[in-house]
Amino acid sequence: MRWPRFVVLVLIATILQISLVDIITVTTANIRPDLLLILLVFFAINYDPIEVVIASFSLGFAADLIGPTMGPQTISFGLLGTLLADLHRVMAIRKTSHQVVAIFIIGFLTAILAFILTFLKAEPTAANTYTELFFKPLYSAIVGPFLFLPVAWWMRIKGRKTRRF
Amino acid sequence: MFAPKSLTGRLQLTFAHIFSRPLRIGRGISLAMRTPSRTEVVSRREHDKLQNHLANINEQLRQEHEKIRKLSGLRSRLGLKGVYLVIADIITSSTEEFIINRGRNDGLTEGQFVISDNGIIGIISEVSDYRAKVKLITDPTCKIPVKIEKLNIERLMQGTGNNTSRILQVQVKHNVQKNQVIYACKKPGFLDVPMIVGRVAECKRDKENPTLWDITVEPATNLEQLRDVAVIVTNPPAELRK
Numbered sequence: 001m002r003w004p005r006f007v008v009l010v011l012i013a014t015i016l017q018i019s020l021v022d023i024i025t026v027t028t029a030n031i032r033p034d035l036l037l038i039l040l041v042f043f044a045i046n047y048d049p050i051e052v053v054i055a056s057f058s059l060g061f062a063a064d065l066i067g068p069t070m071g072p073q074t075i076s077f078g079l080l081g082t083l084l085a086d087l088h089r090v091m092a093i094r095k096t097s098h099q100v101v102a103i104f105i106i107g108f109l110t111a112i113l114a115f116i117l118t119f120l121k122a123e124p125t126a127a128n129t130y131t132e133l134f135f136k137p138l139y140s141a142i143v144g145p146f147l148f149l150p151v152a153w154w155m156r157i158k159g160r161k162t163r164r165f
Numbered sequence: 166m167f168a169p170k171s172l173t174g175r176l177q178l179t180f181a182h183i184f185s186r187p188l189r190i191g192r193g194i195s196l197a198m199r200t201p202s203r204t205e206v207v208s209r210r211e212h213d214k215l216q217n218h219l220a221n222i223n224e225q226l227r228q229e230h231e232k233i234r235k236l237s238g239l240r241s242r243l244g245l246k247g248v249y250l251v252i253a254d255i256i257t258s259s260t261e262e263f264i265i266n267r268g269r270n271d272g273l274t275e276g277q278f279v280i281s282d283n284g285i286i287g288i289i290s291e292v293s294d295y296r297a298k299v300k301l302i303t304d305p306t307c308k309i310p311v312k313i314e315k316l317n318i319e320r321l322m323q324g325t326g327n328n329t330s331r332i333l334q335v336q337v338k339h340n341v342q343k344n345q346v347i348y349a350c351k352k353p354g355f356l357d358v359p360m361i362v363g364r365v366a367e368c369k370r371d372k373e374n375p376t377l378w379d380i381t382v383e384p385a386t387n388l389e390q391l392r393d394v395a396v397i398v399t400n401p402p403a404e405l406r407k
């Protein structure tokens with residue numbers, strides 16, 4: 001992992017997520033793709049599990065920085081990013097269709113986990129639950145594979161293979 | 166997750182402080198891209214702004230008449246006279262909150278009202294030295310006492326998280342109609358006169374209790390298109406008074 005590039009990428013994604021991504025929101029419910037979720041899946045399927053653990057928690061922390069509550073996203077991104085990296089070692093997620101499904105499922109699961117953790121923290125949870133659980137991961141899944149190419153270029157990945165059992 | 170909210174809130178505000186410039190540029194571009202045709206937006210916003218102003222003046226006028234009637238001869242101050250308005254730019258925004266570029270050093274404290282286009286849009290919820298978080302009236306955790314136009318009753322208005330707010334506990338014997346104006350009630354030390362917060366968008370019987378209204382309120386100001394806001398500071402620090 002090229003960590004300086006990773007840091008810059010996460011910062012850019014975080015700033016875009018909170019400011020510029022409004023351009024491509026759809027419907028009156030303001031459904032927007034989650035750039036940090038897309039990055040989470042990208043790193044989970046392209047890097048070694050140890051690196052993915054650090055990357056996942058970092059991405060979760062960034063998501064919390066721009067979210068309403070600190071903590072839930074760090075935990076949910078960290079756990080599910082790690083899980084996806086382990087899963088990728090036994091089941092390749094190379095095809096675009098698989099990546100789309102992976103982004104949707106991970107988005108759905110992170111949203112549910114974050115929702116539960118926020119609830120446990122006795123903080124108010126998002127009112128637009130369906131948007132957070134279904135439509136945001138769906139939009140991210142559609143947009144995600146298109147963003148993998150520029151991200152792979154930035155991270156200098158050239159047909160990297162992950163060791164599988 | 167287990168850190169105190171004051172600490173985590175400060176962390177978020179610090180992030181907004183450090184990256185305020187790119188965040189503001191991004192938001193500016195985003196707003197510019199979403200702006201519809203020029204004539205429609207300018208006239209519409211100006212129209213809403215003047216309508217809100219008119220509603221505020223009408224309510225203040227009504228109250229003044231009431232006071233004159235009851236306490237003739239007693240002088241009282243008008244509107245927001247004597248109150249300081251701290252103008253702030255919005256750094257980041259979501260459907261439930263804004264982060265603005267003014268903080269404790271500018272006289273801001275928790276609980277102060279935030280206005281834009283002559284209407285109340287939210288309340289300061291967290292403050293750091295140079296930044297503050299505004300909880301919008303549409304946030305589900307935001308509850309403010311309000312009064313419905315022409316009705317002499319005070320109720321709590323709570324956000325729905327869906328760009329609207331709700332007023333419950335209003336009995337159906339009260340005549341509530343669409344487009345009726347909703348005013349934030351006076352709050353000593355924070356708001357000296359009632360100010361418009363929204364208008365009734367929908368009024369239907371509560372599903373759980375049909376003897377009550379379930380009133381949906383839409384904000385008086387279009388929250389998505391805002392670039393700057395003003396914070397009402399009733400007790401400014403000495404430096405601000407100079």
